[in-house]
Amino acid sequence: MTRQFLLFLSSRRSGSAQALGAVCGVALALLLAVTATAEPLYPRPDPDPFYAAPPDLAAHRPGDVLDARPMPPVAIFPGATVTLVKFRSTNSHGAPIAATTTVLTPFGQGPGAPLLSYQHFINSLGTQCAVSHALYRGDRNVTVTMPILNAVLAQGWTVALPDHLGPYFAFGAARLGGQIVLDGIRAVKQLSALGVQHSPAALAGYSGGGLATAWAAALQPSYAPDLELAGAAFGGAPMNMVTMAEALGLGPHRSFGLAMAAAIGLEREYPDRLPISSYLNPRGLEVGAEMANSCADEILTAGIGGSAGEYVTDTSIFDSREARSVVEENSLELYAGVPETPIFEWHSPDDNPILVDATENTLRRWCAAGVRVQTLRVPAGRQMPEVEHLTAAVVGTPQALLWLQARVRGEPAPTTC
Template identity: 80%
Template structure:
């Protein structure tokens, strides 16, 4: 979710018209459907378990799909899913990592649990790192953290799904992680879901103890991003428009944006509504919010701003209890770096043990002080090795370092 919500406010207009949100097609697999008695379950309760075929990209690991009860942004129950990789020879109590992949998608086929069985190159970025921890005996959970409606942009929702996914995995005796130290990690949109999970845990899941959270390239303030990108064309406009569609799905009463798209905007939205990253970017090529709406009276909608603010972690008063490792490129042009730094300073002031890194630095490239212009996705790979070492130290119970 590299350019999440970039021009979202440009599509959230002040008017009283209504229309149905652009929801995705339901997943044709009935396993993903919520049970009729969903409200009878508590957050994190297991709703279903399915053994999946082995994956060549994770040799030797068994694959289990877990459906569990979570909560949406309005406090209502939802069914969510996470895919658990259990390494060969797994020992009970081995560490558990919940890894939140970045998912720039609006369709149910974009779920990580589906994409694992495709040739999606975006997933391949993280496969080497995950194989490192699997080889060390860790279990890995890969949640579908956008939720059943694929509400791209609804970052707080993602944090709740992450926490409930860890709860569910720990409640399944067959997975042998009930007493395992648990850590969470992710980059970009996955980093944002991870950050929200860390910040929400003291309130949302106080019984769930996390040994640490590694957060990379997370867009901590969606409001700032929206204001910076505005109404004009932008290379990542497709993702920004997709985030606006996703937020409408999660907040249909407060963000009825579908009513205010002109015919060109509706055509683009229809092309995106069940699409994943590459098709979304292609559909939005050369577009802008100003061209696709019937009004440009942006930034006046209190409802629009309040929803974007609710999903901006920089503005959330709560702080994590778990130690944090955070990394980003200081030259990242896709996310507001100032928002990351402000959030980290606030967490440090509250006593959170934070270790933050700008990449690349002398630790990575001893022959240079810093390379300029490191873009968003390159920073993911540059920071991953130290993030893994940091996570390994946390599950060993070593005191967390800090450079606050």
């Protein structure tokens, strides 16, 4: 038999709805796989035909607009007009995909006003969990950022909210998210009706959304050199999936649902290298099927009390170089490239220590390469790790927004390197 493995992603967080919204990130536990024929646990296609890829997708360049349509107003963003934009992006293997971003245009938008791409923490597997859908059903993971985004809109900024997990909701495929974010900005700038063709563009996000933001900043010089970014602000981002996997192990974990969901998401993006569905036992397949079309709350609930060791047919693990490389490819600490845009990063030093170590290692490397990095360490009070994570999100965001305002004004970026 040919042995391979997969990594289950997890985070140190409680099952409460608030902690779920500020998920600390993901960790991975390696599972053995052998040659088999089970299909990956792909999500049901979105029933709205707007999201489908057009037949001529490959003829388009990354960032090309494929379609756009006006959407109804969103109650939590009063006065803003809403436009859903479909664009061409690229998956982890260089193949074309169709992706979407939702654009909020403020009332009285001025010419050249900034564009902010804000990456939500989506932590889900079902297509109905996309931000472009969640805006209209009052999803708590979206409404928690309402004050932040309304403050940005009130300043006249346009806000783009990309569905950065891609068409298959490949939760865990972090590099993919960075590419979608960059192509989303390219697309929004192409649409003259949105009024941001010549606007400075900036990035922001926290936790899983912070990871997509950080990847976008790091990938921009090679993936989108035509795109100029004024700055990127992110916090609480899990920079190294390998070390988080090793800490998680095979035993039960209160956030195991997120771990298994990320493993399913990675299989969707890397079905040949991580064929995990073929090597789940009957109970694992049952739980996987329950999660395959679920959003974050349901995923965490379905995984309560579970463990990697309980759900696989064989626990011979951590011995496949090919599968480990998939996790390394999605660990920003291990990515050699560095951003060209200034960086603002914030976290609590009392957050998950594995997350903090990887973040600080990454920022030191960026500083050594000449990146203008400003780090804010939020003293949140030594609470439970998942509470520290949430508290840091709330405390650090206002300073991140002030930093972004200075960047779009063209002020030199400070550094704490």
